[in-house]
Amino acid sequence: MYPINDYLKDSVRELQGEKAFAYLARAREVAERRGIKVVSFGIGQPDLPTFENIVNAAKTALDARFTGYTETEGIRELREAIADYLNYRYHAGVRPDEVIVTTGTKTAIFLAIASYVRPGDEVIIPDPTYPAYPELTKFFGGKPIYVPMRFNQDRGFTLDLEAVENSITQRTRAIVINNPHNPTGAVFRPDEVSKLLEMAKDHRLLVIVDEIYDNFVYEDNAFKGVLELEPEWRRYIIYTNGFSKTFSMTGWRLGYLVASREVIEPLKKLAANTYSCPPSIAQKAGVEALRSEASWKASKAMIELFRRRRDVMYEELRKIPGIEVWKSTGAFYMYPRIKGVLDRLGMDVEQFTDWLLENHGVVVLPGTAFSETHMGKEYVRLSFALDEALIKEGIERIRKAVTK
Ligand SMILES: Cc1ncc(COP(=O)(O)O)c(C=O)c1O
Incomplete structure (x- = not known):
């Protein structure tokens, strides 16, 4: 051996x-x-x-033997549905060719970190955090810089913007923001998110955004997505989201990444060399999920x-x-x-x-x-x-x- x-x-x-x-x-x-x-x-x-109409759409796709490889970036029908959702919800002006459909949001996060984090790069991550961001950062030779959130029993968990600013160095490459937030259940205030985005822009940093819980918000007007807050998102944001939570589709492995065309093209090549394409059946199910009233x-x-x-x-x-x-x-x-x-x-x-x-x-x-x-x-x-x-x-x- x-x-x-x-x-x-x-x-x-x-x-x-x-x-x-x-x-x-x-x-x-x-x-x-x-x-x-x-x-x-x-x-x-x-x-x-998973909701009935979504399951039925997958059955129909299976019956039609929609079982081959698809485009790496996902079928056009689904990228259009994703763009329409984001534009309806966030007035974001996303075009279908600014979307890559991935095998879950986690793969979108992987593509982002794999494409940007070089050995020695620092990535600022509010602490506590969903573990994939720091683990992948370390895997690619980068260093997670944890910035503890503030906790107060009445106000809950908030971003410590001053601490974020103080932790920016010459080596900082990116800031990660997951909103609504796992594990705290916090929804960050839109003005705080805007300030964080401004700060990133001032320091020429990439911002990796994960809004997989964007529909799980329990107070009116508490949440605003970055695509709505930042009309200039193409300049410096990689946005990720997915189907796992909103449509209870965790096992279907379907998520997506949104960025400027210039970023999408090379990331597509990384996707092609990693997983070829997202599951064909799940993509058809995803179209139904986004397009139908029932879901x-x-x-x-x-x-x-x-x-x-x-x-x-x-x-x-x-x-x-x-x-x-x-x-x-x-x-x-x-x-x-x-x-x-x-x-x-x-x-x-x-x-x-x-x-x-x-x-x-x-x-x-x-x-x-x-x-x-x-x-x-x-x-x-x-x-x-x-x-x-x-x-x-x-x-x-x-x-x-x-x-x-
Ligand atoms: C914050 C966050 N991002 C991403 C994911 C991964 O989701 P997916 O199933 O789309 O890969 C999860 C799952 O728990 C999550 O909590």
């Missing part, structure tokens, strides 16, 4: 997987081994199946349901002493600070989440899955994309466990 294991690059070895996926497997394992029902607040996906209606109903679940989760969590919780305004997560509980139990956050799963059958993700600083060590993430009764049961179990 060759020791091919030894030949592996350090950059691959050092990658962190997504902890949310690891906990999903562990929850199953604990449920089987102990024969108990595990309540999981872990994984970030809607619990509803938007179903999506809106789902988000209304999530709003009620969020309210329930908040009301239940705030009853627990030692937990500081803010009612999130976007995405489908809550990110309570549990320092009081950890101090009382004498555990660190990972010991706490392990203990909760093993002994009380509840999955919550440790903040350390999203942050290496105090923004991770003192927090846990809970998804409220699950049944209301389960939310109540799970939080009741947590309450009993920590107040014993």
Whole structure:
């Protein structure tokens, strides 16, 4: 045997997987081994199946044997539907040839970071964060520069713009902004996002935007997309979004990237050499998702349901002493600070989440899955994309466990 294991690059070895996926497997394992029902607040996906009309469109595509490769950038029909959505919603003036359809938003993020981050480049990332941005940055030899967000139980999580500005150096290449935000459930104020964009422009930086939760906003007028806030988006923004959350299509692997033509052309070549094209059937399903009233209606109903679940989760969590919780305004997560509980139990956050799963059958993700600083060590993430009764049961179990 060759020791091919030894030949592996350090950059691959050092990658962190997504902890949310690891906990999903562990929850199953604990449920089987102990024969108990595990309540999981872990994984970030809607619990509803993909909407009927979308599934039917995929069946029709299959019956028509629409099963071959497509254009790398995605079928024109879908790029037109994406442009129309963005233009209707954000008055952005996006043209179909400014869109690449990808195998999930994650691949769009990959294309952006792979194409821009050179060894030694610094990428500014609000902390805590969805882990793909820093992991891919490191993979390509760059350095994530974490800027802790501010947390206040009344105002929630906000960007620390001063700290962002202070962390810009000669080596800064890009700023990442994910809005609405995973894991905190924050929706950043439009004026703050505008200021961040101005700052990036002043320093000639790239801005990588991830608005995958753009429809999961629970307060009127709280959210404005960057394509609307910045008419000059083509100059310096790479925009990503996708179908996973809005239409409950996580397994279909469908997302997209929007940028100027000059950027799209080379990125298309990277896509062609990486995955050839997004799944053909999923693309037809994506057209139906964006074009039909039925899927938007179903999506809106789902988000209304999530709003009620969020309210329930908040009301239940705030009853627990030692937990500081803010009612999130976007995405489908809550990110309570549990320092009081950890101090009382004498555990660190990972010991706490392990203990909760093993002994009380509840999955919550440790903040350390999203942050290496105090923004991770003192927090846990809970998804409220699950049944209301389960939310109540799970939080009741947590309450009993920590107040014993
Ligand atoms: C902020 C954020 N971006 C991107 C993704 C990846 O989504 P996709 O399924 O489209 O790859 C997720 C999924 O959890 C996410 O939370």
